[in-house]
Amino acid sequence: MAAVDIRDNLLGISWVDSSWIPILNNGTVLDYFSERSNPFYDRTCNNEVVKMQRLTLDHLNQMVGVEYILLHAQEPILFIIRKQQRQSPTQAIPLADYYIIAGVIYQAPDLGTVINSRVLTAVHGIQSAFDEAMSYCRYHPSKGYWWHFKDQEERDKAKPKTKKKEEASSFFQRQRVDALLLELRQKFPPKFVQVNVKSCTVHIEQIKKEQEPPAEVVVKQEEKEPVKPPQGATPKGPPEKRMRLQ
Numbered sequence: 001m002a003a004v005d006i007r008d009n010l011l012g013i014s015w016v017d018s019s020w021i022p023i024l025n026n027g028t029v030l031d032y033f034s035e036r037s038n039p040f041y042d043r044t045c046n047n048e049v050v051k052m053q054r055l056t057l058d059h060l061n062q063m064v065g066v067e068y069i070l071l072h073a074q075e076p077i078l079f080i081i082r083k084q085q086r087q088s089p090t091q092a093i094p095l096a097d098y099y100i101i102a103g104v105i106y107q108a109p110d111l112g113t114v115i116n117s118r119v120l121t122a123v124h125g126i127q128s129a130f131d132e133a134m135s136y137c138r139y140h141p142s143k144g145y146w147w148h149f150k151d152q153e154e155r156d157k158a159k160p161k162t163k164k165k166e167e168a169s170s171f172f173q174r175q176r177v178d179a180l181l182l183e184l185r186q187k188f189p190p191k192f193v194q195v196n197v198k199s200c201t202v203h204i205e206q207i208k209k210e211q212e213p214p215a216e217v218v219v220k221q222e223e224k225e226p227v228k229p230p231q232g233a234t235p236k237g238p239p240e241k242r243m244r245l246q
Contacts, residue, residue, distance in 0.1 A: 010039055011107050013039060015037070015039060015104070025075055026075065029073070030057070033105065041068075044065075047068050060086065063086060066083065066084070066095070067084060068082070077101065079100040
């Protein structure tokens with residue numbers, strides 16, 4: 001679609017005539033659109049010439065200039081009307097589209113207008129986010145940067161206050177428990193087991209005696225072990241015994 005002139009850019013307005021709504025159809029929608037109070041209608045178009053000469057709409061194809069045609073219809077709710085520049089019976093350049101929903105006429109935006117609107121909306125949202133973020137930023141030479149949110153204090157107030165931890169027991173409870181324990185001790189005195197020290201010493205001596213080997217075994221072990229001569233001394237006896245000892 002060709003770019004629409006700024007003077008014809010009527011995207012922010014709409015038009016409706018309630019008296020025409022019950023009778024809107026494919027045959028009457030162009031007459032409804034050509035009402036004098038409709039700001040989207042051009043009085044110098046070929047449709048006005050055909051209407052004044054009481055001709056049919058088929059004569060529009062044989063004329064040159066601006067004209068309005070019914071592009072799409074979905075009775076009785078939706079109608080789409082196109083404004084185009086007729087150059088020949090087979091060639092026409094679209095200028096603008098208008099859609100009628102429940103009798104209300106709107107101008108359809110062109111591609112450039114849609115992109116421009118989306119970009120402006122995105123930039124506005126980003127700029128608002130940066131402005132809001134900067135309002136929460138704080139700086140101090142000793143502390144540096146930090147965030148101070150306005151609703152932080154309200155959140156802290158809304159939070160339920162944590163109850164202080166109670167002691168495991170009060171002084172009265174401890175005093176009462178001590179009195180009950182003392183009373184139970186008096187009713188049921190503990191039994192102490194007396195240990196005889198002498199019997200323990202006798203038992204230990206018996207264990208030591210059992211662990212010591214008998215004297216005969218010690219003597220036999222001493223007899224079996226050969227007596228080694230001192231270092232540097234020459235063994236006595238015949239040479240045969242010397243060789244054995246060596």
